[in-house]
Every structure is written in C-alpha cells, then in structure tokens.
Amino acid sequence: MRVFGSSAARAALVGNNGLSIRADMLHRISALVTLLGLIIAFAFLNSAFLSLNNAMTILLQTAVIGLLGIGLTIVILTGGIDLSVGSVLALSGTAAGLLVKAGLPVPVGMGGGLVVGTLCGMVNGFVITRLRIAPFIATLGMMMMARGLALQLTGASPVSQLGAAFGWLGNGALFRIVETQSNGLPRMVFPGIPYPAILLLIVALAATYMLKRRQFGRHVYAVGSNEEAAHLSGVNVNHTKFAAYALSGFLAGLAGIVLMSRLVTAQPNEGVMYELDAIAAAVIGGASLMGGVGSISGTMIGAFIIGILRNGLNMAGVSAFIQQIVIGGVVIGAVYVDQLRNRR
Amino acid sequence: MSTSNSSAAPLVEMRNICKHFGGVQAVRDVSVDLYPGEVVGILGHNGAGKSCLMRMLSGAMIPSSGDIYLDGEKIEIASPTAARQHGIETIYQNLALANHLDAPANLFLGRELKTRFGNLDDKRMFEEAKGVLQRLNPNFKNLSDPVVRMSGGQRQVIAIARAIHFNVRALIMDEPTAALGPSETEMVAELVQKLRNEGIGIFLVSHDMQDVFRLCDRVMVMNNGRNVGSHKISDVTQDDVLSLIIKGSLPSGWRPRGAAA
Numbered sequence: 001m002r003v004f005g006s007s008a009a010r011a012a013l014v015g016n017n018g019l020s021i022r023a024d025m026l027h028r029i030s031a032l033v034t035l036l037g038l039i040i041a042f043a044f045l046n047s048a049f050l051s052l053n054n055a056m057t058i059l060l061q062t063a064v065i066g067l068l069g070i071g072l073t074i075v076i077l078t079g080g081i082d083l084s085v086g087s088v089l090a091l092s093g094t095a096a097g098l099l100v101k102a103g104l105p106v107p108v109g110m111g112g113g114l115v116v117g118t119l120c121g122m123v124n125g126f127v128i129t130r131l132r133i134a135p136f137i138a139t140l141g142m143m144m145m146a147r148g149l150a151l152q153l154t155g156a157s158p159v160s161q162l163g164a165a166f167g168w169l170g171n172g173a174l175f176r177i178v179e180t181q182s183n184g185l186p187r188m189v190f191p192g193i194p195y196p197a198i199l200l201l202i203v204a205l206a207a208t209y210m211l212k213r214r215q216f217g218r219h220v221y222a223v224g225s226n227e228e229a230a231h232l233s234g235v236n237v238n239h240t241k242f243a244a245y246a247l248s249g250f251l252a253g254l255a256g257i258v259l260m261s262r263l264v265t266a267q268p269n270e271g272v273m274y275e276l277d278a279i280a281a282a283v284i285g286g287a288s289l290m291g292g293v294g295s296i297s298g299t300m301i302g303a304f305i306i307g308i309l310r311n312g313l314n315m316a317g318v319s320a321f322i323q324q325i326v327i328g329g330v331v332i333g334a335v336y337v338d339q340l341r342n343r344r
Numbered sequence: 345m346s347t348s349n350s351s352a353a354p355l356v357e358m359r360n361i362c363k364h365f366g367g368v369q370a371v372r373d374v375s376v377d378l379y380p381g382e383v384v385g386i387l388g389h390n391g392a393g394k395s396c397l398m399r400m401l402s403g404a405m406i407p408s409s410g411d412i413y414l415d416g417e418k419i420e421i422a423s424p425t426a427a428r429q430h431g432i433e434t435i436y437q438n439l440a441l442a443n444h445l446d447a448p449a450n451l452f453l454g455r456e457l458k459t460r461f462g463n464l465d466d467k468r469m470f471e472e473a474k475g476v477l478q479r480l481n482p483n484f485k486n487l488s489d490p491v492v493r494m495s496g497g498q499r500q501v502i503a504i505a506r507a508i509h510f511n512v513r514a515l516i517m518d519e520p521t522a523a524l525g526p527s528e529t530e531m532v533a534e535l536v537q538k539l540r541n542e543g544i545g546i547f548l549v550s551h552d553m554q555d556v557f558r559l560c561d562r563v564m565v566m567n568n569g570r571n572v573g574s575h576k577i578s579d580v581t582q583d584d585v586l587s588l589i590i591k592g593s594l595p596s597g598w599r600p601r602g603a604a605a
C-alpha cells in the first residue's frame with residue numbers, strides 16, 4: 001500500500017507545479033529535440049546533407065524501418081514483441097517477386113506478398129494466444145522459419161528481371177519533375193516525394209487513428225497495461241493480441257514489397273536485423289517493452305533518428321561498424337533518460 | 345434492517361459451489377443466497393476462499409462444480425462479460441485497473457461509448473465519468489491522468505464507479521475499504537446503504553467487524569473453504585462471528601440473540 005502513497009505524493013507534486021504535460025509527451029518532445037539536434041549537427045558537418053535530394057533519400061530509407069516500427073509499436077503496446085518482422089519482410093518480398101516472375105500482374109503479386117506477411121503474423125498470433133507460447137519465443141521461431149522458407153523458395157539466390165512495373169512502388173515519386181535537356185538526356189528538376197514515404201505517412205496516420213480513436217486501440221493499451229484487468233473488464237485479450245500480430249505481419253509484408261520494389265529484385269537475404277532497428281525506433285520513441293506505453297508519432301521520430309543517424313554518419317564517412325556502435329548507444333541512452341524521468 | 349427479504353425471491357443463489365486448484369480445495373461445497381436490497385457480509389481468514397467464491401460469481405473463475413441461479417433460473421457465468429450482462433458487477437480486491445489508461449477509459453473499459461461512426465466517444469465518456477466520479481468524491485480531479493499516478497483512494501473510487509455506473513443488480517465488493525482512509529471508508533459505507541435502498545443486492549467481503557455489523561443484514565463466515573455459518577446479523581454478536589472465523593464454529597451453548605431475549 002505504500003506504493004500508492006508514494007505515487008500519490010508524486011501526483012500531488014506534479015499538480016502543484018501545474019504541469020499537465022504527460023510523461024509520454026515529454027519523451028516525445030525530448031526525442032524531437034534530439035532529432036532536430038542531429039539535423040543541425042549533420043548540416044554543419046556536410047552541406048549536402050540538407051539538400052532536397054538527400055532529404056528524399058532519408059525519407060526512402062526510413063520508410064521501411066518506419067513501417068516495421070508501426071507494427072512493432074502495436075505489438076509492444078500489448079506487452080509483446082515481434083522478432084520476426086525482418087524475416088517476414090524477406091519472405092513477403094520474395095513471394096511477391098516469385099509470383100510476378102510466374103507471370104501474375106504486379107499488383108496481384110504484391111497483394112500475394114501482403115497475404116503472406118499477414119499469414120505469418122496470424123501464425124504468430126495463434127501460437128501466442130492459443131498455444132500460449134511467449135511472444136519472444138514464438139516470433140523467434142517465426143523469424144527462423146520465414147527466413148528459411150524465403151531462402152528455400154528462391155534457392156538462396158535473388159529473383160531479378162521483374163520488369164519496370166515491379167519497381168514503380170519503391171522508386172516512383174509524386175510530383176517528380178523531369179525535363180529533357182537539349183542533348184536529349186532527362187534531367188531531374190525535382191525528385192518528388194517518394195511513394196514509400198507517402199505510404200509511410202498514410203499508414204502512420206491510419207495506425208494513430210486506430211490506436212487513439214477506435215475501441216481496438218483502447219484495448220491494445222489496456223491489454224499492455226494490465227492483461228488481467230483488461231480480461232476482467234470484458235476485453236477480448238486474445239483477439240486483441242491476435243490482431244496486433246496479424247497487423248505487424250501485414251506491415252512487414254508491406255515493407256517487404258516496398259523494399260524489393262526499390263531494389264527491383266526479390267532478395268531472400270534482405271531485412272536481416274531490421275527487427276532490431278524497428279524495436280529501437282519504438283523504444284527511442286518512448287515505447288515501453290513492459291507494454292501500455294508508446295505512440296506512433298514517437299516511433300516515427302525514433303525511426304527518423306535512426307535513419308538520419310545512418311545517413312549523416314554515412315555522409316561523414318563513418319564506417320557501418322561505428323554506426324552500429326552509435327545507434328546502440330542511442331537506444332540505451334534513450335531508455336536511460338526515460339527511466340530517470342519516471343523515477344523522479 | 346429490511347425484514348421483507350424473506351418474502352421476496354432470492355436474486356442470486358449459489359448452490360454447492362466447489363473450486364479446486366490441483367489438490368488445493370479453495371472452496372468446498374458452499375451455498376449462499378443474496379436477496380434484492382440485502383447486504384451479505386462474507387468473512388473469514390486470509391486464504392479462507394472468500395475471493396475465490398466471489399470470482400466464480402463475477403465470471404473471473406469457473407466453478408469445479410456447483411450451480412448458480414439468478415432470479416431462480418440457472419445461469420452459466422463463463423466470462424466476466426457474461427456476469428456483467430446479468431447485472432453482476434464486481435469491485436475486485438486488486439481493483440483490476442489498466443494503469444496507463446485514464447479514469448474515463450478505465451471506467452468504460454470493455455463498454456466504450458462510441459459515436460455514430462464507431463469512433464470512441466471520449467468526450468461523452470469524460471463527461472459521464474466526471475459526473476459519477478465527482479458524485480462519489482467531489483474532490484476528484486485530474487481525470488485525464490493515467491491511473492498509475494493516482495492515490496489508492498482515487499483508484500478505489502474508479503473501481504467503484506465502474507461497478508455502479510451500469511445497470512447493476514448484484515454487486516460484489518471484495519475488501520473495498522482495505523486501501524482507504526477514514527473519510528473514504530465512510531463514503532463507501534454511505535454508498536452501500538444507498539445502493540441497498542435502491543434494491544441492489546451486495547456481497548461485502550470485509551475484515552472490518554464494525555463495518556460488517558453496521559452495514560450487513562446477514563453474515564456468512566468461511567473457514568478453510570467451507571461455509572461454517574450463515575446468520576442474520578441480529579442473531580449474532582461480534583464474539584460469535586470471531587469464533588466462527590477462528591474456530592470454524594460458534595461458542596458452545598450459543599443460542600440466537602433474538603431467541604434468547
């Protein structure tokens with residue numbers, strides 16, 4: 001009961017200061033400040049960093065991690081984890097590639113990829129809610145199975161020559177302006193907004209709407225806050241969790257077709273360790289692995305922090321190895337700062 | 345004390361309820377009735393099986409055997425939702441709140457109000473929650489804070505509000521005052537009396553002998569999973585009840601107080 005006493009005192013303290021900004025708000029603001037700081041720092045280091053072209057590159061690179069991060073945020077909010085998204089991305093992308101290679105129209109092939117991703121997520125949901133396997137183990141198993149299946153189906157070699165239409169989603173852009181020069185060669189006046197970035201924006205808005213305005217979202221937060229309380233309140237805990245994993249699988253599938261489309265090749269080896277970047281994005285954005293805390297906007301900021309760190313460090317000529325070290329440090333730092341704030 | 349109870353039909357009848365967990369017999373062949381407008385105190389040591397018995401009525405636990413009747417009809421309470429649909433509401437001993445949700449979200453959890461388009465109607469839920477919470481405790485503020493940041497009293501008020509806001513017929517209160525200060529305890533006592541007068545039947549699990557004697561029409565004492573005594577409160581003294589709790593039997597030579605007079 002003393003626990004109540006201390007939290008009551010804390011609540012009173014917050015009240016006296018007239019601070020109504022919630023802890024998760026604070027986290028997002030500090031993450032946003034970090035993001036702006038990074039942009040300013042990299043802009044000083046390299047003038048090309050702030051160019052329009054580079055901005056579009058960052059958008060494109062962040063889109064994949066962002067899509068995975070949205071799925072992971074929903075899963076993490078329920079108090080779970082999904083380690084399979086990197087592999088499911090590869091399986092979905094290669095499935096789409098193989099279907100197109102087999103002669104199906106591109107939209108149908110890509111739709112097939114989405115179905116494969118969703119099915120993987122549904123299997124995760126089934127194993128977790130019905131077989132009662134811990135999410136870490138269930139999705140670790142799926143991570144291995146989906147990767148193995150992708151490699152088996154393709155004989156571990158990339159599926160190429162998928163045609164220009166396959167690359168439209170990943171390489172196209174809205175409002176792209178290209179003019180033909182006097183020598184007959186095209187010149188890009190404005191790179192346009194990449195379709196993957198637009199897709200990310202739409203998915204982020206839809207997920208935010210679902211989490212904040214729909215009953216499903218309310219139940220996602222409730223399950224992650226206190227599973228037993230949610231159950232006793234009449235929340236269908238199993239349905240909520242199942243849907244969360246299915247959504248995560250669907251978004252991994254979407255990320256898969258976006259990535260393979262960008263490469264215009266279906267690569268069964270793509271997406272290794274992407275799940276860790278996606279988890280990092282969610283955690284940097286304020287999600288708690290204990291469940292019940294986190295937001296799509298936070299995860300988007302987290303995804304951009306990772307994307308910009310990678311891009312900026314690349315441009316500064318920092319090796320990929322050092323990049324890993326830096327990003328690892330940022331993840332730990334973000335969680336540590338959050339803990340400090342909550343302990344206060 | 346209402347005396348018309350005996351003529352009315354029972355609201356809830358629990359018949360020969362048993363619950364075991366592996367070899368542990370938590371509840372052994374317990375039968376108990378609850379009439380409309382009646383407060384029945386459930387007493388007993390820690391571990392006597394009070395919460396288990398109540399959880400079987402609230403749908404949080406399925407009996408190993410035994411039957412439950414509502415208005416004389418046998419019902420299956422397969423889930424908390426089923427119990428609520430029958431008008432059986434519960435204030436759980438551990439409150440069962442979702443820590444990171446705010447007061448209105450907790451109050452309406454599982455029964456969210458929606459707009460025409462199926463969106464959450466947070467505005468209406470906030471207004472309704474504000475009404476019911478401030479009626480229970482006029483000082484209730486910061487409704488939009490996550491409940492993890494609230495005091496024990498505030499959390500208790502939310503759990504109570506959630507149980508009485510929807511058409512409740514039978515209310516289970518599992519140690520509702522354990523975490524409360526004197527003024528909040530008084531609020532709960534007044535609420536119990538008010539709800540009783542509205543015809544709601546209440547199971548009140550409590551350790552506070554004074555509260556039990558002040559609020560209850562009957563007591564049922566559990567000892568080691570058994571019902572060791574079901575008595576009208578006017579028939580017993582606090583010492584009688586203590587004897588039931590501790591020894592599992594009434595003092596030797598006991599006769600009903602009413603009859604002795």
Ligand SMILES: Nc1ncnc2c1ncn2[C@@H]1O[C@H](COP(=O)(O)OP(=O)(O)O)[C@@H](O)[C@H]1O
Nearest residue numbers: 365368370388389390391392393394395396397
């Ligand atoms: N979910 C459970 N699994 C196993 N044993 C349980 C469970 N719930 C309660 N028990 C056991 O049942 C007995 C009665 O517990 P409970 O009903 O909580 O007692 P009370 O509320 O009277 O203090 C205790 O011995 C307790 O350990």
Ligand SMILES: [Mg+2]
Nearest residue numbers: 394395437518
């Ligand atoms: Mg108990």
